[in-house]
Amino acid sequence: MKKIEAIIKPFKLDDVKEALNEIGIQGMTITEVKGYGRQKGHKEIYRGAEYVVDFIPKIKIEIIVDSSLADKVVNKIREAANTGKLGDGKIFVLPVDDVVRVRTGEKGKDAI
């Protein structure tokens, strides 16, 4: 099993969610996060006082899938979240040891 973590632009969340629904991904967890990469921050000026806003709001999506689906999911996210500009985000793929469904106690693949 794999965990896919994608950091994307907040306004792309709905597109990504729909794209993943199309390939049968049933659930995801999202978090509002802040960060910066090559996009860098932006400047705000109040009465001449310049403040650099380094951290830009982003959305982090976390999805657990069977290893065989991982590439497909990554591609779907990439397609849906792409604007072609700096700051579109990153996708990380991590191995997952086990998954447990709280309600039934099912384990592994069945619990996804």
Place this chain on the structure above:
Amino acid sequence: MVKKISLILAMALLFPVSPGIAGEAVLDSGNTAWMIVATALVMVMTPAGLALFYGGMSRYKNLLNTVAMTFVSYCLGSVIWVMWGYTMAFGTDVGGIIGGLDHLFLNGIGVNDLSGTIPTFVFVLFQMTFAGITVALVLGAIVDRMKFSAWIVFAVLWLTFIYAPICHWAWGGGWMARMGALDFAGGNVVHINAGVAGLVLCLLLGKRKGYGREAMFPSSIALTALGAALLWFGWFGFNAGSQLAADGISASAFLVTNTSAAMGALSWMFAEWIFSKKPTLLGLASGIVAGLVSITPAAGFVNLFGSIVIGCVAGVLGYYCVSVLKHKMGYDDSLDAFGVHGMCGLWGALATGLLADPSINALGTGLFFGNPRQLWIQILSILGTASYTCVGTLGVAWVTKMITGGLRVEEEEEIKGLDSSIHGERAFEIEG
């Protein structure tokens, strides 16, 4: 307003309680109605206009503290004024310096007494709203770090020992009025006075923690803009009301006040657009106030052209003071009480000496209309106000420090924010 009051006083002396004699003061219901409305307009400027204007500019964790300090300033001004402030400013003159204590607790003023053609009670109230806003203006320089208790003690002392005497000098028949200084609605009394006091107090308090290093975002520019709009609205009462009558000069004051405010906003916005690359709403709101401050001493004296010049210069001057001068000098005037009120008030007082047009108001003739002496008188009045405020505010702050055991909040409270550490409240409860 000054000369009008002196005229009334002179007339009162010439015709002491002699009913039936021509020239006896008679209540004018039109004037009285306008002055009651004007008083209410000026009142709105403090707990609504200034509170939102300043509150929106202070940081989210200090918004309520800023509004609370503004409210408490107006309340203290209201009470002090009717107890001893009014008589210190408008009581029987003592050596041109201060009013006597003959009207302590408004003693001796009855429902039928008149100031000119309006009830004395209305005049007392109109002047009270000026006292309230002037002390509240000072706090713009020191928000985010002053103890609430220290602010209360300071406001009481400052109104008593700084505002009341200066008000007497300019409007109560004191030396400034006798010298012929022109201050229609409070360039000296209100704006230079508050601006310089703010500068002194912010230098005494020192900079905010993290000033110049960490970002200090205004909590809400939308609140500030709404505050500026309410100030603009109330300022019609402030300036057009200072004629103490509903007449042509009052109308002219209304006209030049609105024009200067609009010009100030435009010139600040364009200056900022050119030099800082963005036309900000905060700049527009600040420019409105800069234009209003500058036209205040000149409102009943200058013509339309004068108001365009005054507003235009005010916007650029205000922008320069807050975005260049302040950073060069390195003082932390949190919300620019000195940059906007002090400096634009100074410009307005000088501009009155330059641009006062005798065809608008026979009481004032400026340099450009053939009276260079007026400019000199204006300079003297500015120097008198600024130096007294400077020394007096130092004294008042020192006494405050003795009484409250320090002017500044603890470092921990400052970092946590004054809303929660002083008031136990927060301005916003927003959850996604």
